[in-house]
Amino acid sequence: MESLEALQARVAAQKNRLPEMYGQVDFSITPERFAGELDDTSMQLNEGDRAARQRLLSDPETVARAKAYTMLGDATADAYAALMPQYGFRPLVSMLTEACDKGVENVPDAPPELVAFIREMEATPDWIDMSLIEEGARVSRNPTANLAPFVVRGAFVATFLNKYSALPMALTGTLSHETAVRRIKETASFFTTTSLPGALTRYGTGFKAAAMVRLMHSMVRFNILRSGRTWDVKTFGIPVPQVDQMPAGTIAVFLLAFKLMREGRTAFTPAERAFVEFNRYRCWLLGLPEELLPTTPQGIYDAMVVYSGTLRDGYDDETCGALVRATMAAYFPSDKSLKSRIFNALERAFARVYFNRAFLRGDKTGKAKKMGVELRPYDMPLFIALGVFIFGREKLYALALRIPGLRDATDRRLIKKIDKLLVEYGHAEYTTDASKYTDDTIRDAHAKAA
Incomplete structure (x- = not known):
């Protein structure tokens, strides 16, 4: 693990x-978003995590590390994104695409920043067990x-619960239904693509998608922070810090770890x-460090408690609520057929x-109603009926995957289903529009979030 001093030096060196x-x-500075004191009101997972938060934040080094990660971007991808004034947006994307497809050594006049970007992604660390990636x-x-097709919307909405972490998404134009659909489909496309055979190998589609996601996040940071802009660092810290990638990248692993802990288990099965490990490698390709990607159920739970326990609670309806409502109202299917509308x-x-069940557990504040996602009378019956079908089908597939004679055929069937999903999601562009980040837009967003 990197020493605290080295981590803090790396944060300061960004300037x-x-x-x-x-x-x-x-x-x-310590931005307002950082809730490092035990008395601070944070986004801790739920009331039952209070004791864990107190235990973890009683350690000064844990707090100092969490603060450092709050102010840490993606140094390698940031350096490449910072070439936009020199090269332009499209050429940077084109060169990165070519480097992923053909190798960076085959990109004519590749800038050193691109070479460093690709070489970093190629240099898999020893703490990643590559033998498990394909099985994962x-x-x-x-x-x-x-x-996933039934939970991606709900999981995406969960990233909008906090104004400090959600503000950059509001600045990208995600408040509109059309943009919300594109962002969600891009996110779903990334996670879906990486599950295909060989996707995370050096020349796989998942490797390329991870590089594009990293560049998109760095372009957001660059467009917001470039000299002369009015982003309020004292309140919001830096936009899209690396630590904000952890919840989205590890949510499935966290839910698994939390389930194990409720069952009293302390270790994963071989399949788990x-x-x-598959999720850790995917997150590492996105630029997350080892410390944010623990390997045990307790370690994963603790990492999420530290994150949520040091992110100050903050909700404003014009940012968070608008993002949630746009996402929940969005129409996902690619056509308007009766079947698609029913789906x-x-x-x-x-x-x-x-x-509501996964991310607002035990909510007593009325946040769901405030956000516009309170349950309607028919939601729970539909959820139960769909759940019986979805989870029943998933269990049947899981059973077939354990039978030697059916395993390969079942896996091929799943691959075909995933291919169809990717067609439905469409081509992911992983782009961000610099025109969204005007001084007036950022100033207005700050005012709304205040």
Whole structure:
């Protein structure tokens, strides 16, 4: 594990390393978003996590590390994104695409920043067990094909619960239904793509998708932070810090770890271990460090408690509520056929219940009603009926995957289902529009979130 001193030095070095992006950032401050004191009101997972938060935040080094990660971007991808004024947006995307497809050594006049970006992604660390990655992808295909289409909306909405972490998404234009659909489909496309055989190998589609996601996040940071802009660092810290990628990238692993702990288990089964390692590698390709990707149920739970326990609670309806409502109202299918409209209505009801149960557990504040995602009378019956079908089908596939004579045929069937999902999601662009990040837009967003 990197020492605290080295981590803090790496955070501070961003200012000198990329002055065009971080030159106006004071890395010595503690932004308002950071809730490092035990008395601070944080986004802790639920009331039952209070004791865990107190235990973890009683350690000064844990708090200091959490603060450092709150102010840490993606140094390698940021350096490449910072070339936008010199190269332009499209050429940067084109060169990265070519480097992923053909190798960076085959990109004519590739800038050093691109070379460093690709080489970093190619240099898999020893703490990743590559022997388990492909097995983990195979394990993930069943929930990806059968469950994910019904929960992706609810899981995406969960990223909008907090104004400090959600504000950059509001600035990208995700408040509109059309943009919400595109962002969700891009996210779903990434996670779905990575579950395919060989997707996370060097020249696989998942490797390329991870590189594009990293570049998109860095472009958001660059567009918001470039010199002269009015982003309020004292309140919000840096936009899209690496630690904010952890909940979305590890939510499936966290829910698995939490389930194990409720059952009194302390270790993963071999299949669960492969699934965890697959998710860790996928997150590492997205730029997350080892410390944010623990390997045990307790470690995974603790990492999420530290994150949620140091993110200050903050909700404003014009940012968080608007993002949630746009996402919940969005129409996902690619056509307006009767079958697609029925699916959209059922999926939306399922996502509404899933979101309330998984992310607003024990909510006594009326947040669901405030956000516009309170349960309607028919949501729970639909959820139960769909749940019987979805989870029953998933269990049947899981059973077939354990039978030697059916295993390969079942896996091929899942791959075909995933391919169809990817066609439905469409081509992921992983882009961000610089025109969204005007001084007036950022100033208005801050005012709404205040």
